[in-house]
Amino acid sequence: MHYRNPVIGGFHPDPSVCRSGEDYYLVTSSFEYSPGVPLFHSKDLVHWEPIGHCLTRPEQLDLSKAWTSGGIYAPTIRVHERTFYMTTTNVSGGGNFIVYTDNPRGGWSDPIYVDQPGIDPDLFFDDDGTVYFSTSWDRDGQGIYQSRIDPRTGRRLSDIQLVWKGTGGQFPEAPHLYRIGEWYYLLIAEGGTEYGHMATVARSNRPDGSFESCPHNPILTHRSLQRPIQATGHADFVQTPDGHWWAVFLGIRPAGYPMRHHLGRETFLAPVSWTEDGWPIIGEGGTVSETMRADGLALSPLPAPPVRDDFEAASLAPAWTLLRTPSSPRWTLAEQAGCLTLRGTSATLNDGGAPAFVGRRQQHFACRVSARLAFDPQRDGEEAGLTVFMNERFHYEIAVTRIGGERKALFRRRIGSLWKVEHEAPWGEESIVLTVRADREHYAFGFASGEDREPFWFGRGGMRDAGDGIGGRIYRRHPSDVRDRQRRGVANAGAFRLVRL
Known part of the structure; x- marks a missing residue:
């Protein structure tokens, strides 16, 4: 064996x-x-x-x-x-x-x-x-x-x-x-x-x-x-x-x-x-x-881990991780059934602090990660989305934000001292399904109005630009207490989702 x-x-x-x-x-x-x-x-x-x-x-x-x-x-x-x-x-x-x-x-x-x-x-x-x-x-x-x-x-x-x-x-x-x-x-x-x-x-x-x-x-x-x-x-x-x-x-x-x-x-x-x-x-x-x-080992395979988390448990599964130790709770599963609610702060992914962030390790070269996000930014600069995050100097994100009074989807990259919003587009619907698709060399970023729809691929980045480390995070930042939720399903069912390709 x-x-x-x-x-x-x-x-x-x-x-x-x-x-x-x-x-x-x-x-x-x-x-x-x-x-x-x-x-x-x-x-x-x-x-x-x-x-x-x-x-x-x-x-x-x-x-x-x-x-x-x-x-x-x-x-x-x-x-x-x-x-x-x-x-x-x-x-x-x-x-x-x-x-x-x-x-x-x-x-x-x-x-x-x-x-x-x-x-x-x-x-x-x-x-x-x-x-x-x-x-x-x-x-x-x-x-x-x-x-x-x-x-x-x-x-x-x-x-x-x-x-x-x-x-x-x-x-x-x-x-x-x-x-x-x-x-x-x-x-x-x-x-x-x-x-x-x-x-x-x-x-x-x-x-x-x-x-x-x-x-x-x-x-x-x-x-x-x-x-x-x-x-x-x-x-x-x-x-x-x-x-x-x-x-x-x-x-x-x-x-x-x-x-x-x-x-x-x-x-x-x-x-x-x-x-x-x-x-x-x-x-x-x-x-x-x-x-x-495996000579000498009596192999005991485990059931395949779930590729989907519906956030129905009382606490986060062990696979989830936070960035540093926030001074106050930034997330809850109790506010709405089947939802992970994040409360933002002024800390961003560029700061090296403790932003409102819940993530998991990327464990496969080829994977697909999706999350349904319900978020209505009230002021310019409020933002929530998905990130591929190595550290505060190397990360990609696809997000919903407010720019010039208008709600938009955007794709941004941060590579060392270079920081740029590559694409932005108006988004007027109540929720959005954000997707990151990875292969051995690249990440692709897309969005759609529902899980049953193929994403509109909005941006692309090389894995070497993301640095060496850990990717596939959910994050949230903003200065008030507007909620960032990940809902279950097409209507109200299914949160962070990882599908192996």
Whole structure:
């Protein structure tokens, strides 16, 4: 049997995984988006169900000062004596912290801050009960630093010491410590998260070193190779109940030339084999493919995720995300049945703040996204619509606005310092169906009066102009409290809709 990589597509970087009995749990970075740290469950390491987030409350997640690609970095998830622990870094406020829970599908604790600098924190529970906390730091030259801590208080129980500088690649980071047999293995990433990315490993007979570098390093990399998957690294190991080892890691799937990875960094999976002298190797001699053998995995496919959200639940599905942490709620599902209502502010997509924005990750090169929008702008400048959004300097949008006292549909692009409304047209009907169609190279933007009508294609943009990252958002901005709704259906039925091509 075989499986396809990535196992979690689209902007799910820095994966970390743990096993509890027959169940696997996985977390990824979330940066300036909230809720923080997406959480997934699986029975087979291949098929992953989103079950929520670890950071869902204001006490846990402050992104008010998060810059683009700031916020929450590189989490680690571990389970010890039936308690789950997740540690991560809020680089925009607070530093390294831990949250824990007895039920990963329920709520997680308030943050427990750890007095150790650096990023990409790791927790390792040794057999004697000692807990080791490792981070990437550049105090005395960049490397992996470690201390012993109390995970329930965050108090350090030892001094911080440098344990390994890696093999000489830039940015040694993403440490994970394991005890396997008689050895303690320290797995890290090197080479940066670009095309030189790699995973390297060292081992010691003590958890605090000294560590001996693997003679076969790197144990995972696609640097200088012509492969559809690039930038592989930032790995984490997990053992199946029958004793086999697997690794999750990040990678990208570039498109076009010059290469761009507009789907972002994604989560991949590969088996781990062991040499006769006890060193791990990921994948096929350190490389991976889009199609891999699932030897030893009892595959348990999940039902296909819905391609349509009618906004009939009490809360947003886990796939939806917000930009930073607004000071007051900007959205509700309770105001009108089957509608997502957004309340705008003066913040725009160009500001780097917290606009009225609800979005989801683009997970497929080819997709079609539609939303029925009911919006009557009362003043010039009030606007609502769909955006393909990478950050405040790179985005497209198709929207309804008011210009010179007239309601209009428009298509706009923002590419670096260039900002231009490409097309505009009068629109007098009560609602509008906005559509974004994507392929591997381009986005097309259209609108229609109903879902059963082919859109009038209004604008087009290259995916490389949208940057590298995350796309397919719903947003809303305007200075009063006029509502922006996405209705269900042709008459009053069907909101944000994603259809795979």
